[in-house]
Amino acid sequence: MKFLNAQELIKYLYSLPVLHEKSDLTYIQKVLAILDNPQDKVKTIHVTGTNGKGSTSYYLSNLLKKAGLKTGLFVSPFIRKFNERIQINGQDIPDAALVKIANQVEVALDKIRQNEPEFSLVTFEYEVVMAFLYFHEEKCDYAVIEVGIGGTHDKTNVIKPELSIITTIGLDHEQIIGPTLLDIAKEKSGVIKTDRPVVLGNVPTEVLPVLEGKAKKENSPVYLLNHDFMIKQDDNGRINYAFGKRKLVFSARPNVEAIDIGIATTAVLLLKVKLTDQEIEQTINGTQIPGRYQVVQRRPTIILDGAHNIQAMSNLLEFIHQHHSTGKIKVLITMMKDKDLEQVFSLFDKNDEVMLTTIPYPRAAKKADFPKDVQEKYQYFSDYQAAFKKAKNSLNENDLLLVTGSFYLVSAVLNMEA
Incomplete structure (x- = not known):
């Protein structure tokens, strides 16, 4: 060939x-x-x-x-x-x-x-x-x-x-x-x-x-x-x-x-x-690592991070909660369905506004793959592009939007923004 x-x-x-x-x-x-x-x-x-x-x-x-x-x-x-x-x-x-x-x-x-x-x-x-x-x-x-x-x-x-x-x-x-x-x-x-x-x-x-x-x-x-x-x-x-x-x-x-x-x-x-x-x-x-705590916009702040397991997500959320004291924290997330979803979702604060989504990828979680309590608690969007636009448009100047849970979602959103 x-x-x-x-x-x-x-x-x-x-x-x-x-x-x-x-x-x-x-x-x-x-x-x-x-x-x-x-x-x-x-x-x-x-x-x-x-x-x-x-x-x-x-x-x-x-x-x-x-x-x-x-x-x-x-x-x-x-x-x-x-x-x-x-x-x-x-x-x-x-x-x-x-x-x-x-x-x-x-x-x-x-x-x-x-x-x-x-x-x-x-x-x-x-x-x-x-x-x-x-x-x-x-x-x-x-x-x-x-x-x-x-x-x-x-x-x-x-x-x-x-x-x-x-x-x-x-x-x-x-x-x-x-x-x-x-x-x-x-x-x-x-x-x-x-x-x-x-x-x-x-x-x-x-x-x-x-x-x-x-x-x-x-x-x-x-x-x-x-x-x-x-x-x-x-x-x-x-x-x-x-x-x-x-x-x-x-x-x-x-x-x-x-x-x-x-x-x-x-x-x-x-x-x-x-x-x-x-x-x-x-x-x-001067090093910006693609898809790792990547700040793509400020005031309001949009951060992309491919954290996709309990250790990475714990570190990420701890830093964001510690350093973002004004405004709301909004999160757009999907994960692969074979990950520890239950544990990851236990890391969010009660005030975090979380939106669930999916991407066209075989391993990506759909609504039914998220834990029952997570499905009931947070809104699910089958179209990640529409979900990202909705989240972005809802931001006030001091708010922060975090896109996370998978490098595939980060990649998809970055390519939208390109």
């Missing part, structure tokens, strides 16, 4: 299977070997975690770029368009490069199919292979690689990174890498590699021994939040950071973003790239 344009390629990618019969790395390794293992020819940083891995990856790649290093970034999900998944120095992969790289992958697949006619990659594997190939061909100094889900069995786990990061451990994707917190920690510990440092963020005490045990076995130095590096927020939400003799101050962000900033800063200091304290502060303060 030969792709002629990006639309054709993207349509094909989404027609591929999502899972193999077995969840090992042999399929992707086979294709990478045919392509002469491009993943081994670029310095990488591997990022996993229940929440914050996308934000941490963006902060870190921006810091490396600021240091004058050509920096690749592989992240998911995309917010506006598919090309965001694969970036160099903040620029999405151009359509022409996407098609060129995919056609190289197809040549490799054709070689394998001469002996194994049924051989195929799943969607995510194909995307990972394209990213590694692109970063190598463009001669990146570094590539920041965000996992899809987990660690050990994640299709990105074919690298020996310069450094690994585990941002948080919480409950999400339990049906795939769970069911317990301990199982999730074991799976995520798969990014820890021999003789390479690992930076640990907000890790629950009960699973810390799993990660430290793996690090000890791999002779991997551990840098732990609030032990080796410190993050403290003042009353205005400003972030005070300390690591050894380095002390930095960043502008106000939600607590969860503060942790991601601390992790990314620690990582860049461990990599010993040339950046002054002022350059680090300016770069972090």
